[in-house]
Amino acid sequence: MAYEVTATRRRPQRFENLVGQEFVAQTMENSINAGRIAHAYLFSGPRGCGKTSTARILAKALNCAKGPTASPCGECQACKEITAGSSLDVIEIDGASNNSVDNVRQIKDEVLFPPNSCRYKVYIIDEVHMLSTSAFNALLKTIEEPPPYVVFIFATTELQKVPMTIKSRCQQFNFRLVPVEKVKEQLAAAAQELGIKADDEALYWIARESGGSMRDSYTLFDQVAAFSGDEMTYTKIRDKLGLVGVDRLNELFGLCVAGKSSEALTKLDEYMQNGVSVEQLISNCADYLRSLLLIKSGVTKEALLGHNVAAFSQEVLGAWSSVQVERAIDIFMKLYRDIRYSLNTRYEMELAISRLTWLREYVSPAEVKKALDGIKPLLARSAASAAAVPAGTNAGTADGGASGQGGIGWTPPFRDGGAEPPVNKSAADTQPMTLPGATSRGITGMEAKLPQPSRQELASESQPVQEVPALQPAPAVPLDPEELFQAMLKEFSATDGLLSAALSESVSHRIDAGSLEVTVASPFAMMQLKSRAADVTGWLSSKSGRGFTFDVQIEEKKEEQNAEVKLPVQVEILRDTFKGSVLGM
Numbered sequence: 001m002a003y004e005v006t007a008t009r010r011r012p013q014r015f016e017n018l019v020g021q022e023f024v025a026q027t028m029e030n031s032i033n034a035g036r037i038a039h040a041y042l043f044s045g046p047r048g049c050g051k052t053s054t055a056r057i058l059a060k061a062l063n064c065a066k067g068p069t070a071s072p073c074g075e076c077q078a079c080k081e082i083t084a085g086s087s088l089d090v091i092e093i094d095g096a097s098n099n100s101v102d103n104v105r106q107i108k109d110e111v112l113f114p115p116n117s118c119r120y121k122v123y124i125i126d127e128v129h130m131l132s133t134s135a136f137n138a139l140l141k142t143i144e145e146p147p148p149y150v151v152f153i154f155a156t157t158e159l160q161k162v163p164m165t166i167k168s169r170c171q172q173f174n175f176r177l178v179p180v181e182k183v184k185e186q187l188a189a190a191a192q193e194l195g196i197k198a199d200d201e202a203l204y205w206i207a208r209e210s211g212g213s214m215r216d217s218y219t220l221f222d223q224v225a226a227f228s229g230d231e232m233t234y235t236k237i238r239d240k241l242g243l244v245g246v247d248r249l250n251e252l253f254g255l256c257v258a259g260k261s262s263e264a265l266t267k268l269d270e271y272m273q274n275g276v277s278v279e280q281l282i283s284n285c286a287d288y289l290r291s292l293l294l295i296k297s298g299v300t301k302e303a304l305l306g307h308n309v310a311a312f313s314q315e316v317l318g319a320w321s322s323v324q325v326e327r328a329i330d331i332f333m334k335l336y337r338d339i340r341y342s343l344n345t346r347y348e349m350e351l352a353i354s355r356l357t358w359l360r361e362y363v364s365p366a367e368v369k370k371a372l373d374g375i376k377p378l379l380a381r382s383a384a385s386a387a388a389v390p391a392g393t394n395a396g397t398a399d400g401g402a403s404g405q406g407g408i409g410w411t412p413p414f415r416d417g418g419a420e421p422p423v424n425k426s427a428a429d430t431q432p433m434t435l436p437g438a439t440s441r442g443i444t445g446m447e448a449k450l451p452q453p454s455r456q457e458l459a460s461e462s463q464p465v466q467e468v469p470a471l472q473p474a475p476a477v478p479l480d481p482e483e484l485f486q487a488m489l490k491e492f493s494a495t496d497g498l499l500s501a502a503l504s505e506s507v508s509h510r511i512d513a514g515s516l517e518v519t520v521a522s523p524f525a526m527m528q529l530k531s532r533a534a535d536v537t538g539w540l541s542s543k544s545g546r547g548f549t550f551d552v553q554i555e556e557k558k559e560e561q562n563a564e565v566k567l568p569v570q571v572e573i574l575r576d577t578f579k580g581s582v583l584g585m
Contacts, residue, residue: 006190007218012053013074013083015061019186019214020178021050027173028054029070032061037068038171040143040152042128044159045175048215051155052092054175055124056082058153059090063118078118089118095127095156101134108142111150121150128154129161136163143169177212180204180303186214187221191232196225198232201307205234208306242276244284250313253288256356257319264353278345279336286332292317293325323364328356481511488539499535502528507555515549516540522576523569526552 012018015025024043031037041058043051060083062068065076072079081087091110093103107123115121125131131139143152143166154170156162184200184207191198206224210217228236238245244252248271255264271281291305295317300309320328335352339345492500503509506529508519516536520526529536533550540548567575575581 040170042170048213055153059122089115096130104138183207201234261357
């Protein structure tokens with residue numbers, strides 16, 4: 001007897017043998033038992049999940065000598081012919097090679113003739129999405145009202161390419177990928193039939209590589225069985241197919257988490273010398289890191305990991321956080337996309353391994369934001385303290401000491417950074433004191449106050465109490481108007497950039513007799529300054545010790561002669577704001 005591949009030998013022959021398609025099998029059985037047989041079916045789903053096999057089982061169920069029955073016998077002439085593919089009344093058509101309108105016209109002519117020996121004439125059109133638009137249109141009337149003895153079964157892997165007019169005339173069944181556990185069970189049964197001893201790790205690897213397709217899993221199983229002999233192990237698969245196993249990846253990533261760049265690159269060279277391709281190594285590394293991420297998320301299911309949890313290095317699991325593992329996966333995902341355009345794929349792989357050696361220092365944007373949010377209160381308190389004490393005051397020597405950076409004119413960066421030493425004084429015994437030679441235009445623009453010792457403090461030291469004459473504040477020195485204006489610009493440039501910019505763009509200014517008059521060139525600047533007049537007058541009053549008024553005027557422009565068009569006010573504001581010109585109206 002000729003050799004049959006596992007995918008053909010183990011093709012399902014009954015509805016209950018369909019793996020992972022329980023919904024479709026149960027629906028078909030109920031429809032046949034109830035006699036509700038549709039004239040057209042549309043099977044869609046991934047490759048190798050049982051669409052064509054289900055179509056053949058349905059054809060046997062309809063034409064079985066004991067039927068129509070949900071459980072075809074498989075022994076009658078009709079069942080044997082359909083299984084062998086030699087039945088004259090079950091016609092399988094490849095839609096990829098018979099996609100023209102002429103092929104559909106031939107089908108339309110054939111359906112007029114009743115079946116030869118069976119109960120139903122069944123047309124199975126595989127890859128129906130490959131039919132041309134004209135072929136679909138020619139098929140519409142036939143599948144909508146076919147003869148009672150004709151059943152159409154369409155199968156496709158790309159449902160979105162089938163016209164809606166075809167879908168609306170068919171009963172649709174969506175086939176799903178087969179779970180890894182069920183694929184592994186079928187592979188174990190196939191190995192037992194062949195007398196092959198296979199370990200679970202090898203079968204899980206085949207099941208995961210198949211991606212949920214039973215046909216792909218059987219094909220890969222036959223390839224592995226060809227070089228494994230009577231015993232199928234993951235070690236043989238790894239050595240023969242050039243894979244990098246978990247034990248080797250534990251070594252490689254263990255060197256990466258330890259920061260040993262030279263040893264990691266040497267280990268990588270060893271794997272490359274053994275014939276492992278860069279593409280395969282990238283895939284293995286991505287699978288390994290994915291398993292690490294699942295373990296760190298609490299997933300221990302062996303079918304998802306591909307290996308037992310104990311097989312993974314605890315050192316690597318403890319060294320990298322979940323965010324860092326995600327970063328590592330992203331590195332390899334991008335690497336796989338970039339190697340197609342790389343100068344040298346090996347260079348790209350070495351660069352990725354080198355980056356992993358300092359991955360422990362990687363900080364995600366979320367962690368940076370969290371750290372910044374943590375210091376916001378401290379920065380806010382520091383800013384409030386700096387605003388409460390005018391610039392240049394001796395904030396660091398409230399007790400009268402002046403040493404190092406606590407001298408006059410020094411402002412500490414964080415005034416709330418530590419506790420101040422206690423001072424035994426009361427508010428009643430503290431009198432303001434002005435430094436000799438200090439004026440309102442001197443050190444800080446304000447009177448410097450130093451505490452006077454109280455009578456009780458002097459008496460406690462058994463010293464005679466002496467009257468200390470209070471120093472009189474020095475008379476205020478008149479401020480130069482230009483210097484005052486420039487000082488205001490300088491301070492606002494550090495605290496309020498918008499106000500400083502608006503003042504800087506003034507055409508002219510004049511300070512006289514407690515008033516500030518500013519002339520600007522644009523209405524926009526005038527509105528901006530008027531809205532901030534309180535800030536300007538407040539600053540001037542605090543520095544000069546008297547009330548101030550603030551007036552903003554716009555520069556008068558001479559109207560151009562022969563001006564025929566008067567621009568709207570809004571256009572003039574936009575023109576002056578952006579310093580442009582109007583080309584035409």
